[in-house]
Amino acid sequence: MWYIVVLILLAMLCLAFITPSLFDTDTAEVPRHNAPKTGQKPVTKKKDVKTDARINQMLAECTALLKELNVPVSSSICPTVKLIGTRRTLGRCCKRGGSKSHSEYEYYIEISRYTLNNPEKSIRNTLIHELLHTVPDGMRHTGAWKKWAKYVSSKTGYTIQRLGGEEN
Secondary structure (H helix, E strand, O other), X not given: OHHHHHHHHHHHHHHHHHHHHHHOOOOOEOOOOOOXXXXXXXXXXXXXHHXXXXXXXXXXXXXXXXHHOOOOXXXXXXXXXXXXXXXXXXXXXXXXXXXXXXXXXXXXXEEEHXXXXXXXXXXXXXXXXXXXXXXXXXXXXXXXXXXXXXXXXXXXXXXXXXXXXXXX
16 A cells, blocks of 8 residues: 555655746757756856856846847847756746746746856857747747747847757
């Protein structure tokens, strides 16, 4: 009888690891060659203001670039990038409702702290990828998002694609 209880507990533990990924809005996987080794710590600590300012500046510059290219990104994007500790995704674009600290904006961008190990161009590529999710009907990697990703890739030195692309 005790083994049934153990099996149920193991099933619940497995489900706890699987379930959060079912609710991700955008889950571009981290390429294996960029993935940190087990036990590697994030580049920055939670309150590294200098790094946060650098990432927020990059977000502002990427937003300006897209607007200069006449890409219809939302005008209601939180100017503060949220750094998250996940190794599974490079970044996410989230719609209002997911985080109380960003509730005055329609969208906010999250990127993994582990992407801070990557070159600046790769970080900007991730930010542009996530910003493209704010175009009308752009939350999925189809239709409008795909159209604008191809357009931006053709006009800039970035390779915007679904799964953490390499730059040319």
